[in-house]
Amino acid sequence: MKLPITLSLVGLLSLQACATARPPDELLQARAAMQRAQQGPASRYALVDLHTAQQSLASAEQAYASSPRSPEVRDLSYVALRRAELAGVRGETAEAVARQSELDAQRQQAVAQNLVNTQAALATARAEQSQTREQLERERLARADAERRANAAMESLRRVAAVREEQRGTVITLSGEVLFASGESVLLPIAQQRLDEVAAALQAQGSRHLVVEGHTDARGNPADNERLSLARAHAVRNYLVTRGIDASTITAVGAGASRPVADNTTAEGRANNRRVEIVVSPSNETRNATAPTEHPPVASR
Amino acid sequence: MRSAAFALFATVVATLGACAGTQTTSQHLASTQASISAAAAIGAAREPTGALHLQYAREEYAQADNLSRDGEIEAADRMFLRAQSDAELAGALARRQDARRAADEARARAEAAQPSMAPAPVAPPAPPAPPAPPAPAAR
Numbered sequence: 001m002k003l004p005i006t007l008s009l010v011g012l013l014s015l016q017a018c019a020t021a022r023p024p025d026e027l028l029q030a031r032a033a034m035q036r037a038q039q040g041p042a043s044r045y046a047l048v049d050l051h052t053a054q055q056s057l058a059s060a061e062q063a064y065a066s067s068p069r070s071p072e073v074r075d076l077s078y079v080a081l082r083r084a085e086l087a088g089v090r091g092e093t094a095e096a097v098a099r100q101s102e103l104d105a106q107r108q109q110a111v112a113q114n115l116v117n118t119q120a121a122l123a124t125a126r127a128e129q130s131q132t133r134e135q136l137e138r139e140r141l142a143r144a145d146a147e148r149r150a151n152a153a154m155e156s157l158r159r160v161a162a163v164r165e166e167q168r169g170t171v172i173t174l175s176g177e178v179l180f181a182s183g184e185s186v187l188l189p190i191a192q193q194r195l196d197e198v199a200a201a202l203q204a205q206g207s208r209h210l211v212v213e214g215h216t217d218a219r220g221n222p223a224d225n226e227r228l229s230l231a232r233a234h235a236v237r238n239y240l241v242t243r244g245i246d247a248s249t250i251t252a253v254g255a256g257a258s259r260p261v262a263d264n265t266t267a268e269g270r271a272n273n274r275r276v277e278i279v280v281s282p283s284n285e286t287r288n289a290t291a292p293t294e295h296p297p298v299a300s301r
Numbered sequence: 302m303r304s305a306a307f308a309l310f311a312t313v314v315a316t317l318g319a320c321a322g323t324q325t326t327s328q329h330l331a332s333t334q335a336s337i338s339a340a341a342a343i344g345a346a347r348e349p350t351g352a353l354h355l356q357y358a359r360e361e362y363a364q365a366d367n368l369s370r371d372g373e374i375e376a377a378d379r380m381f382l383r384a385q386s387d388a389e390l391a392g393a394l395a396r397r398q399d400a401r402r403a404a405d406e407a408r409a410r411a412e413a414a415q416p417s418m419a420p421a422p423v424a425p426p427a428p429p430a431p432p433a434p435p436a437p438a439a440r
Contacts, residue, residue, distance in 0.1 A: 071376070071379075072375075072379065075376075075379035075380070075382070075383060076379070078383050078386075079379075079382050079383055079386045082354075082383070082386035082387055082389075082390050083386055085390055086386065086389055086390045086393050089390065089393040089394055089397050090393050090396075090397075092397055092401075093393065093396050093397040093400045094400075096397065096400035096401045096403070096404040097400050097403075097404070099404045099407075100400070100403050100404040100407040103404065103407035103408050103410070103411040104407050104410075104411070106411045106415065107407065107410050107411040107414045107415070110411065110414040110415030111414050113415075114414065114415075
Protein backbone atom coordinates (compact mmCIF):
# COMPACT_ATOMS: atom_id res chain seq x y z
CA MET A 1 0.00 0.00 0.00
CA LYS A 2 2.84 2.37 0.74
CA LEU A 3 4.56 1.68 -2.56
CA PRO A 4 1.88 3.20 -4.84
CA ILE A 5 1.77 6.30 -2.74
CA THR A 6 5.53 6.67 -2.94
CA LEU A 7 5.48 6.19 -6.71
CA SER A 8 2.72 8.73 -7.06
CA LEU A 9 4.71 11.26 -5.07
CA VAL A 10 7.80 10.65 -7.15
CA GLY A 11 5.75 11.06 -10.33
CA LEU A 12 4.24 14.29 -9.15
CA LEU A 13 7.63 15.65 -8.14
CA SER A 14 9.07 14.71 -11.56
CA LEU A 15 6.21 16.43 -13.36
CA GLN A 16 6.69 19.46 -11.18
CA ALA A 17 10.43 19.45 -11.95
CA CYS A 18 9.74 19.19 -15.68
CA ALA A 19 7.18 21.96 -15.47
CA THR A 20 9.59 24.33 -13.77
CA ALA A 21 12.67 23.24 -15.76
CA ARG A 22 11.55 24.42 -19.21
CA PRO A 23 10.32 27.98 -19.71
CA PRO A 24 7.71 28.61 -22.38
CA ASP A 25 8.93 28.90 -25.99
CA GLU A 26 8.03 32.58 -26.11
CA LEU A 27 10.36 33.34 -23.23
CA LEU A 28 13.18 31.32 -24.79
CA GLN A 29 12.70 33.11 -28.11
CA ALA A 30 12.59 36.46 -26.35
CA ARG A 31 15.89 35.75 -24.58
CA ALA A 32 17.53 34.72 -27.88
CA ALA A 33 16.12 37.74 -29.69
CA MET A 34 17.41 40.02 -26.95
CA GLN A 35 20.87 38.51 -27.25
CA ARG A 36 20.84 39.04 -31.03
CA ALA A 37 19.70 42.62 -30.61
CA GLN A 38 22.40 43.35 -28.04
CA GLN A 39 25.06 41.99 -30.38
CA GLY A 40 23.77 43.88 -33.42
CA PRO A 41 23.66 47.52 -34.47
CA ALA A 42 20.90 48.22 -31.94
CA SER A 43 23.58 48.42 -29.26
CA ARG A 44 24.90 51.48 -31.10
CA TYR A 45 21.93 53.00 -32.85
CA ALA A 46 18.78 51.96 -30.91
CA LEU A 47 19.62 52.12 -27.22
CA VAL A 48 16.19 53.33 -26.19
CA ASP A 49 14.45 50.49 -28.01
CA LEU A 50 16.94 48.07 -26.56
CA HIS A 51 16.24 49.35 -23.07
CA THR A 52 12.49 49.04 -23.61
CA ALA A 53 12.96 45.47 -24.80
CA GLN A 54 15.10 44.70 -21.75
CA GLN A 55 12.37 46.02 -19.49
CA SER A 56 9.79 43.91 -21.28
CA LEU A 57 11.97 40.84 -20.93
CA ALA A 58 12.54 41.61 -17.26
CA SER A 59 8.78 41.79 -16.74
CA ALA A 60 8.37 38.45 -18.47
CA GLU A 61 11.14 36.90 -16.40
CA GLN A 62 9.60 38.27 -13.23
CA ALA A 63 6.22 36.86 -14.15
CA TYR A 64 7.84 33.53 -14.96
CA ALA A 65 9.62 33.49 -11.62
CA SER A 66 6.48 34.18 -9.67
CA SER A 67 4.08 32.05 -11.67
CA PRO A 68 5.77 29.94 -14.35
CA ARG A 69 2.62 28.51 -15.84
CA SER A 70 0.50 31.59 -15.90
CA PRO A 71 -0.78 32.83 -19.27
CA GLU A 72 0.68 36.23 -18.41
CA VAL A 73 4.20 34.76 -18.83
CA ARG A 74 3.52 33.79 -22.43
CA ASP A 75 1.95 37.13 -23.32
CA LEU A 76 4.69 39.19 -21.69
CA SER A 77 7.34 36.97 -23.30
CA TYR A 78 5.69 37.44 -26.67
CA VAL A 79 5.74 41.21 -26.24
CA ALA A 80 9.39 41.05 -25.10
CA LEU A 81 10.26 38.99 -28.17
CA ARG A 82 8.65 41.52 -30.50
CA ARG A 83 10.31 44.46 -28.75
CA ALA A 84 13.70 42.78 -28.97
CA GLU A 85 13.08 42.20 -32.68
CA LEU A 86 11.90 45.79 -32.98
CA ALA A 87 15.13 47.03 -31.38
CA GLY A 88 17.15 44.93 -33.79
CA VAL A 89 15.25 46.17 -36.82
CA ARG A 90 15.46 49.79 -35.75
CA GLY A 91 19.18 49.39 -35.11
CA GLU A 92 19.66 48.03 -38.63
CA THR A 93 17.52 50.83 -40.02
CA ALA A 94 19.59 53.48 -38.27
CA GLU A 95 22.76 51.78 -39.47
CA ALA A 96 21.51 51.89 -43.07
CA VAL A 97 20.60 55.57 -42.69
CA ALA A 98 24.06 56.31 -41.29
CA ARG A 99 25.62 54.40 -44.18
CA GLN A 100 23.52 56.37 -46.64
CA SER A 101 24.69 59.64 -45.09
CA GLU A 102 28.28 58.47 -45.29
CA LEU A 103 27.89 57.49 -48.96
CA ASP A 104 26.17 60.77 -49.78
CA ALA A 105 29.07 62.60 -48.16
CA GLN A 106 31.53 60.52 -50.18
CA ARG A 107 29.58 61.29 -53.31
CA GLN A 108 29.58 65.00 -52.59
CA GLN A 109 33.30 64.85 -51.93
CA ALA A 110 33.84 62.97 -55.20
CA VAL A 111 31.68 65.44 -57.10
CA ALA A 112 33.62 68.32 -55.61
CA GLN A 113 36.91 66.64 -56.45
CA ASN A 114 35.72 65.92 -59.98
CA LEU A 115 34.77 69.55 -60.31
CA VAL A 116 38.21 70.62 -59.15
CA ASN A 117 39.83 68.16 -61.56
CA THR A 118 37.64 69.31 -64.42
CA GLN A 119 38.41 72.94 -63.71
CA ALA A 120 42.11 72.16 -63.56
CA ALA A 121 41.94 70.22 -66.82
CA LEU A 122 40.00 73.05 -68.40
CA ALA A 123 42.55 75.59 -67.22
CA THR A 124 45.35 73.42 -68.59
CA ALA A 125 43.56 73.02 -71.90
CA ARG A 126 42.98 76.76 -72.11
CA ALA A 127 46.62 77.44 -71.34
CA GLU A 128 47.70 74.95 -73.98
CA GLN A 129 45.26 76.44 -76.45
CA SER A 130 46.61 79.89 -75.70
CA GLN A 131 50.18 78.67 -76.13
CA THR A 132 49.26 76.97 -79.38
CA ARG A 133 47.56 80.12 -80.62
CA GLU A 134 50.57 82.20 -79.68
CA GLN A 135 52.87 79.70 -81.36
CA LEU A 136 50.76 79.72 -84.50
CA GLU A 137 50.77 83.50 -84.49
CA ARG A 138 54.56 83.57 -84.08
CA GLU A 139 54.92 81.11 -86.92
CA ARG A 140 52.55 83.10 -89.10
CA LEU A 141 54.48 86.27 -88.41
CA ALA A 142 57.75 84.45 -89.06
CA ARG A 143 56.44 83.12 -92.36
CA ALA A 144 55.18 86.52 -93.38
CA ASP A 145 58.49 88.06 -92.40
CA ALA A 146 60.45 85.41 -94.30
CA GLU A 147 58.22 85.88 -97.32
CA ARG A 148 58.64 89.63 -97.14
CA ARG A 149 62.41 89.30 -96.88
CA ALA A 150 62.47 86.79 -99.74
CA ASN A 151 60.39 89.07 -101.93
CA ALA A 152 62.58 92.02 -101.08
CA ALA A 153 65.68 89.98 -101.83
CA MET A 154 64.21 88.82 -105.10
CA GLU A 155 63.38 92.40 -106.06
CA SER A 156 66.91 93.33 -105.21
CA LEU A 157 68.14 90.42 -107.27
CA ARG A 158 66.13 91.46 -110.30
CA ARG A 159 68.19 94.62 -110.45
CA VAL A 160 71.42 92.70 -111.04
CA ALA A 161 70.25 89.59 -112.87
CA ALA A 162 67.49 88.21 -115.03
CA VAL A 163 65.07 86.22 -112.94
CA ARG A 164 62.34 84.02 -114.30
CA GLU A 165 60.13 81.28 -113.01
CA GLU A 166 60.23 77.89 -114.67
CA GLN A 167 58.89 74.46 -113.78
CA ARG A 168 62.30 73.48 -112.42
CA GLY A 169 62.33 76.52 -110.11
CA THR A 170 63.46 80.12 -110.06
CA VAL A 171 66.16 80.66 -112.64
CA ILE A 172 68.68 83.47 -112.05
CA THR A 173 70.70 84.20 -115.18
CA LEU A 174 74.03 86.00 -114.97
CA SER A 175 75.72 87.07 -118.16
CA GLY A 176 79.03 85.38 -118.80
CA GLU A 177 80.46 88.70 -119.95
CA VAL A 178 79.99 90.16 -116.51
CA LEU A 179 81.41 87.20 -114.58
CA PHE A 180 84.42 86.00 -116.49
CA ALA A 181 86.99 87.15 -118.94
CA SER A 182 86.91 85.33 -122.26
CA GLY A 183 88.03 81.74 -121.93
CA GLU A 184 88.63 82.13 -118.17
CA SER A 185 86.95 80.64 -115.15
CA VAL A 186 88.20 83.17 -112.63
CA LEU A 187 85.55 85.57 -111.41
CA LEU A 188 85.98 89.21 -112.28
CA PRO A 189 85.83 91.76 -109.41
CA ILE A 190 82.57 93.16 -110.72
CA ALA A 191 81.22 89.61 -110.74
CA GLN A 192 81.90 89.29 -107.05
CA GLN A 193 79.73 92.33 -106.32
CA ARG A 194 76.90 90.84 -108.32
CA LEU A 195 77.32 87.47 -106.66
CA ASP A 196 77.29 89.11 -103.22
CA GLU A 197 73.82 90.39 -103.96
CA VAL A 198 72.82 87.01 -105.37
CA ALA A 199 74.13 85.29 -102.24
CA ALA A 200 72.19 87.67 -99.99
CA ALA A 201 69.03 87.04 -101.98
CA LEU A 202 69.52 83.26 -101.87
CA GLN A 203 70.07 83.32 -98.12
CA ALA A 204 66.86 85.24 -97.73
CA GLN A 205 65.07 82.47 -99.63
CA GLY A 206 65.99 80.01 -96.89
CA SER A 207 67.45 76.59 -97.28
CA ARG A 208 66.80 75.48 -100.86
CA HIS A 209 68.72 73.33 -103.27
CA LEU A 210 70.66 75.26 -105.87
CA VAL A 211 72.00 74.11 -109.20
CA VAL A 212 74.70 76.32 -110.74
CA GLU A 213 74.82 75.69 -114.47
CA GLY A 214 77.60 76.95 -116.73
CA HIS A 215 76.74 77.57 -120.40
CA THR A 216 78.87 78.56 -123.41
CA ASP A 217 78.20 79.53 -126.99
CA ALA A 218 78.58 77.03 -129.79
CA ARG A 219 82.00 78.05 -130.98
CA GLY A 220 84.97 75.81 -130.38
CA ASN A 221 85.31 72.22 -129.26
CA PRO A 222 82.23 70.89 -127.46
CA ALA A 223 84.34 69.00 -124.90
CA ASP A 224 86.32 72.12 -124.13
CA ASN A 225 83.12 74.10 -123.85
CA GLU A 226 81.72 71.57 -121.42
CA ARG A 227 84.87 71.68 -119.25
CA LEU A 228 84.91 75.50 -119.32
CA SER A 229 81.25 75.70 -118.41
CA LEU A 230 81.77 73.30 -115.52
CA ALA A 231 84.79 75.21 -114.27
CA ARG A 232 82.82 78.45 -114.34
CA ALA A 233 79.93 76.78 -112.53
CA HIS A 234 82.35 75.63 -109.85
CA ALA A 235 83.82 79.09 -109.58
CA VAL A 236 80.39 80.57 -108.94
CA ARG A 237 79.48 77.75 -106.54
CA ASN A 238 82.67 78.16 -104.53
CA TYR A 239 82.18 81.88 -104.28
CA LEU A 240 78.63 81.48 -103.05
CA VAL A 241 79.88 79.06 -100.41
CA THR A 242 82.34 81.68 -99.23
CA ARG A 243 79.38 84.07 -98.88
CA GLY A 244 77.57 81.75 -96.49
CA ILE A 245 75.56 79.42 -98.71
CA ASP A 246 75.65 75.86 -97.44
CA ALA A 247 77.95 73.86 -99.73
CA SER A 248 75.82 70.76 -99.38
CA THR A 249 72.90 72.57 -101.02
CA ILE A 250 74.73 73.59 -104.21
CA THR A 251 75.39 71.43 -107.25
CA ALA A 252 77.65 72.65 -110.07
CA VAL A 253 76.84 71.50 -113.59
CA GLY A 254 78.63 72.19 -116.87
CA ALA A 255 76.17 72.27 -119.79
CA GLY A 256 78.55 73.50 -122.46
CA ALA A 257 76.71 74.73 -125.54
CA SER A 258 74.00 72.13 -125.31
CA ARG A 259 71.27 74.45 -124.08
CA PRO A 260 71.46 77.73 -126.00
CA VAL A 261 68.91 80.44 -125.30
CA ALA A 262 69.73 82.51 -128.39
CA ASP A 263 71.01 82.21 -131.93
CA ASN A 264 74.69 81.26 -132.03
CA THR A 265 75.15 82.73 -135.53
CA THR A 266 75.04 86.30 -134.25
CA ALA A 267 77.35 88.02 -131.85
CA GLU A 268 74.46 89.12 -129.65
CA GLY A 269 73.01 85.62 -129.58
CA ARG A 270 76.32 84.08 -128.60
CA ALA A 271 76.73 86.68 -125.86
CA ASN A 272 73.39 85.66 -124.44
CA ASN A 273 74.30 81.99 -124.60
CA ARG A 274 77.47 82.57 -122.55
CA ARG A 275 75.96 82.64 -119.15
CA VAL A 276 75.68 81.10 -115.71
CA GLU A 277 72.26 80.09 -114.45
CA ILE A 278 71.45 79.48 -110.80
CA VAL A 279 68.33 77.33 -110.45
CA VAL A 280 66.63 77.61 -107.09
CA SER A 281 64.49 74.54 -106.44
CA PRO A 282 60.83 75.33 -105.70
CA SER A 283 60.72 73.26 -102.52
CA ASN A 284 62.77 73.29 -99.36
CA GLU A 285 64.26 69.97 -100.26
CA THR A 286 68.04 69.92 -100.33
CA ARG A 287 70.21 67.35 -101.96
CA ASN A 288 73.78 66.55 -101.53
CA ALA A 289 75.81 68.60 -103.87
CA THR A 290 78.19 66.84 -106.15
CA ALA A 291 81.76 67.47 -105.27
CA PRO A 292 83.31 69.95 -107.58
CA THR A 293 85.23 68.24 -110.31
CA GLU A 294 88.82 69.26 -110.49
CA HIS A 295 88.93 70.02 -114.20
CA PRO A 296 91.21 72.91 -115.05
CA PRO A 297 89.70 75.27 -117.54
CA VAL A 298 91.18 74.58 -120.94
CA ALA A 299 88.95 76.28 -123.41
CA SER A 300 89.11 79.97 -123.83
CA ARG A 301 85.99 81.58 -125.01
CA MET B 302 -31.70 52.54 5.88
CA ARG B 303 -28.08 51.82 6.66
CA SER B 304 -28.10 48.69 4.60
CA ALA B 305 -29.58 50.57 1.65
CA ALA B 306 -26.90 53.25 1.88
CA PHE B 307 -24.19 50.64 2.07
CA ALA B 308 -25.61 48.88 -0.98
CA LEU B 309 -25.63 52.15 -2.90
CA PHE B 310 -22.04 52.87 -1.87
CA ALA B 311 -20.94 49.42 -2.90
CA THR B 312 -22.64 49.80 -6.29
CA VAL B 313 -20.93 53.16 -6.91
CA VAL B 314 -17.53 51.75 -5.98
CA ALA B 315 -18.05 48.74 -8.21
CA THR B 316 -19.20 50.95 -11.10
CA LEU B 317 -16.20 53.25 -10.73
CA GLY B 318 -13.89 50.25 -10.66
CA ALA B 319 -15.47 48.89 -13.79
CA CYS B 320 -15.21 52.27 -15.48
CA ALA B 321 -11.55 52.50 -14.58
CA GLY B 322 -10.90 49.09 -16.11
CA THR B 323 -12.85 49.97 -19.24
CA GLN B 324 -10.94 53.22 -19.64
CA THR B 325 -7.59 51.38 -19.61
CA THR B 326 -8.78 48.92 -22.18
CA SER B 327 -10.14 51.74 -24.33
CA GLN B 328 -6.79 53.44 -24.27
CA HIS B 329 -5.09 50.24 -25.33
CA LEU B 330 -7.66 49.76 -28.04
CA ALA B 331 -7.13 53.25 -29.39
CA SER B 332 -3.36 53.17 -29.26
CA THR B 333 -3.23 49.71 -30.82
CA GLN B 334 -5.58 50.77 -33.58
CA ALA B 335 -3.35 53.80 -34.20
CA SER B 336 -0.25 51.60 -34.39
CA ILE B 337 -1.90 49.25 -36.87
CA SER B 338 -3.07 52.17 -39.01
CA ALA B 339 0.36 53.75 -38.93
CA ALA B 340 2.04 50.50 -39.96
CA ALA B 341 -0.42 50.07 -42.82
CA ALA B 342 0.03 53.69 -43.87
CA ILE B 343 3.79 53.43 -44.25
CA GLY B 344 3.39 50.33 -46.36
CA ALA B 345 4.17 47.48 -44.00
CA ALA B 346 2.18 45.19 -46.28
CA ARG B 347 4.73 45.53 -49.12
CA GLU B 348 7.44 43.93 -47.01
CA PRO B 349 6.73 40.18 -46.67
CA THR B 350 7.64 39.81 -43.00
CA GLY B 351 6.03 43.14 -42.22
CA ALA B 352 2.84 42.00 -43.91
CA LEU B 353 2.83 38.91 -41.73
CA HIS B 354 3.25 40.92 -38.52
CA LEU B 355 0.58 43.33 -39.65
CA GLN B 356 -1.75 40.39 -40.10
CA TYR B 357 -0.86 39.11 -36.63
CA ALA B 358 -1.53 42.55 -35.19
CA ARG B 359 -4.98 42.69 -36.75
CA GLU B 360 -5.85 39.21 -35.56
CA GLU B 361 -4.62 39.97 -32.05
CA TYR B 362 -6.50 43.23 -32.08
CA ALA B 363 -9.72 41.42 -32.95
CA GLN B 364 -9.00 38.82 -30.30
CA ALA B 365 -8.35 41.52 -27.70
CA ASP B 366 -11.55 43.25 -28.65
CA ASN B 367 -13.49 40.05 -28.10
CA LEU B 368 -11.80 39.48 -24.75
CA SER B 369 -12.69 42.99 -23.75
CA ARG B 370 -16.30 42.46 -24.67
CA ASP B 371 -16.27 39.26 -22.65
CA GLY B 372 -15.01 41.20 -19.64
CA GLU B 373 -11.57 39.57 -19.69
CA ILE B 374 -9.94 42.89 -19.13
CA GLU B 375 -6.43 41.81 -18.11
CA ALA B 376 -6.20 39.26 -20.91
CA ALA B 377 -7.53 41.85 -23.33
CA ASP B 378 -4.92 44.38 -22.26
CA ARG B 379 -2.13 41.88 -22.72
CA MET B 380 -3.50 40.94 -26.15
CA PHE B 381 -3.63 44.61 -27.11
CA LEU B 382 0.03 44.85 -26.10
CA ARG B 383 0.84 41.92 -28.34
CA ALA B 384 -1.05 43.49 -31.22
CA GLN B 385 0.69 46.79 -30.66
CA SER B 386 4.15 45.18 -30.59
CA ASP B 387 3.43 43.31 -33.82
CA ALA B 388 2.15 46.49 -35.49
CA GLU B 389 5.22 48.47 -34.44
CA LEU B 390 7.49 45.71 -35.70
CA ALA B 391 5.63 45.63 -39.03
CA GLY B 392 6.13 49.37 -39.49
CA ALA B 393 9.79 49.13 -38.49
CA LEU B 394 10.40 46.39 -41.05
CA ALA B 395 8.99 48.58 -43.81
CA ARG B 396 11.20 51.48 -42.71
CA ARG B 397 14.24 49.23 -42.66
CA GLN B 398 13.49 48.14 -46.23
CA ASP B 399 13.23 51.77 -47.31
CA ALA B 400 16.48 52.69 -45.53
CA ARG B 401 18.37 49.80 -47.09
CA ARG B 402 17.10 50.67 -50.54
CA ALA B 403 18.10 54.30 -50.03
CA ALA B 404 21.57 53.20 -48.88
CA ASP B 405 21.93 51.00 -51.97
CA GLU B 406 20.96 53.92 -54.18
CA ALA B 407 23.40 56.18 -52.36
CA ARG B 408 26.14 53.60 -52.92
CA ALA B 409 25.33 53.49 -56.63
CA ARG B 410 25.42 57.29 -56.82
CA ALA B 411 28.70 57.45 -54.92
CA GLU B 412 30.27 54.84 -57.17
CA ALA B 413 29.06 56.63 -60.25
CA ALA B 414 30.55 59.89 -59.03
CA GLN B 415 33.84 58.26 -58.14
CA PRO B 416 34.51 55.36 -60.51
CA SER B 417 37.81 54.54 -58.86
CA MET B 418 36.13 53.90 -55.51
CA ALA B 419 36.16 50.17 -54.92
CA PRO B 420 32.69 48.96 -54.09
CA ALA B 421 32.56 47.69 -50.57
CA PRO B 422 31.13 44.24 -50.23
CA VAL B 423 27.48 44.41 -49.39
CA ALA B 424 26.63 42.15 -46.52
CA PRO B 425 23.51 40.22 -47.34
CA PRO B 426 20.73 41.16 -44.98
CA ALA B 427 20.34 38.68 -42.20
CA PRO B 428 17.25 36.61 -42.77
CA PRO B 429 14.63 37.79 -40.36
CA ALA B 430 13.81 35.39 -37.63
CA PRO B 431 10.60 33.63 -38.45
CA PRO B 432 7.94 35.38 -36.48
CA ALA B 433 6.36 33.36 -33.84
CA PRO B 434 2.75 32.79 -34.66
CA PRO B 435 0.37 34.32 -32.25
CA ALA B 436 -0.29 32.00 -29.42
CA PRO B 437 -3.82 31.24 -28.55
CA ALA B 438 -5.35 33.82 -26.39
CA ALA B 439 -4.22 33.59 -22.83
CA ARG B 440 -7.13 33.90 -20.55
